[in-house]
Amino acid sequence: MILDYKNVNDLDRYKIMSGSIVPRPIAWIVTEDDGVLNAAPFSYFIPISTNPALVIVAIGKKEDGSDKDSLANILKTKKATICFPNKDNVEQVQKCATPLCKSESEVEKFQIDVKKELDDYPPMISSTQTALFCEYYDTYNIEGDTTPVILKINFQYIEDDRINERNHTKIESIGRVGVTFKAMVDL
Template sequence: MKKLRPEELTQKENYKLLIGSVIPRPIALVTTQSDSGLLNIAPFSFFNIVSSNPPILSIAVQRVNGEPKDTARNILQNKEAVVHIVDTDNVEDANQTAALLGPDESEMDRTEFETVNSVEVSVPGLKQSKVRFEAVLKEYVVIKNGDQPVSDLLLLEIKYYHFDEAIYDNGYIIKDELGAVSRLAGNDYAEIGKTFTIERPQ
């Protein structure tokens, strides 16, 4: 076994080892709005479920030079977001939203996405998504390295579900119809491939 101490590695070295090992990672495509109403779209693979009662998602947004990114800043200011699942049909446009743009630019201009009105939040969703969760900020944690803020951990409580009827079956999600895409390392993504079943012990 290769043995390494995280504190003896650079941030980039730790990052590369983590994203190469913790795979596959689901991708949240998040829409938020600035105070001026500008729509922001960004993908995050430091993302998962935290709780089902209440339904809560976690998204960690890495900071740039200690400053929050647009998504985190918008959520902290306005307490709302819409989280979409990236799938094989929308992954190309989702990838375009990863571009580093200024706070006065919208990622919409780089994509074919269309917006749809939400029910419980003021932030619009994206039509080209089979799953979207309208959510509000539940809790917020600043992750620090010493005294330096490095990441914003956002816990978002789902207030409204939207599921394409093609993937919804009497309370269950049809994974093959969803076609979710996951993040690997570098420029690599993965589709759901071979699956298998193991019964849980009683």
């Protein structure tokens, strides 16, 4: 079957793309504005370059057409801490996708434990096995309601026993397949 994308509506295209381009990593992004900590998951997310160390995350709009809080905070403060959920965090991740008003913190409302590692970056979620401390790099203008944001990784946290002397890592994050979550298995 060949699907002609110009004949597929936005919702169906989302369902087909997100169910086919799998698994996608989930960036659980912590940002901050005036002391309010924001945490939200994003799965239109991927690394795009090692030198410089860049990732891209595509952030849509709120229902009222305004910027999602994560995007507004990144554009304002130029900083983001990307964490990665594991299989124990599914419920919290889902809660963090609830639209809240900007002055309300997911971290406080859903009692997400965070830890300040670096002075100049938002705290990381304590349960993450690794975290990327990023600064704003660029945005890419595209048609429609999505803003692809490029972030540069300046520092990384990783649990000591998840990286060896040869820099091989063992991270057990969950990914997104369509609207379900999947854990990784070794083959």
